[in-house]
Amino acid sequence: MIYLSYKQSWVNPNQLEKELKFIKNKLEATWQKVFIYYFEEDSTLPPHQLLKKFYENIKKADLVLAYINYPEKSEGQLLELGMAYTLWKPIKILINKTVKNNYYLVYGLGQVIEFEKLECIDFNKV
Numbered sequence: 201m202i203y204l205s206y207k208q209s210w211v212n213p214n215q216l217e218k219e220l221k222f223i224k225n226k227l228e229a230t231w232q233k234v235f236i237y238y239f240e241e242d243s244t245l246p247p248h249q250l251l252k253k254f255y256e257n258i259k260k261a262d263l264v265l266a267y268i269n270y271p272e273k274s275e276g277q278l279l280e281l282g283m284a285y286t287l288w289k290p291i292k293i294l295i296n297k298t299v300k301n302n303y304y305l306v307y308g309l310g311q312v313i314e315f316e317k318l319e320c321i322d323f324n325k326v
Contacts, residue, residue, distance in 0.1 A: 201233040203261035205281060207274035219318060226323040258283050268295040281309060292326060
């Protein structure tokens with residue numbers, strides 16, 4: 201399973217949903233399952249239960265994929281990547297070339313796949 205980490209706060213929800221659906225469809229063509237919390241039914245969990253759910257799904261994941269397409273950092277996403285790192289999970293970073301200078305910390309976590317347009321990513325390399 202791939203666990204997809206992404207920024208949700210202060211992002212246009214319609215645009216985010218469109219991007220996440222695109223990524224999900226592309227990944228599911230090559231992987232059996234993709235966990236994206238955005239599409240889960242229990243999206244109103246209190247913070248402590250939410251963190252537990254993230255941790256449990258990261259623990260089950262074969263790969264944690266961080267989708268970074270916005271210049272503002274996401275504390276939640278950095279927390280997810282920290283969990284994955286401490287669990288020794290493979291991490292790959294999908295990062296928009298226009299925001300990469302804002303995320304220099306993620307470059308030591310795993311393979312970085314830079315992109316200009318979401319549609320141009322070769323998801324077979326993920």
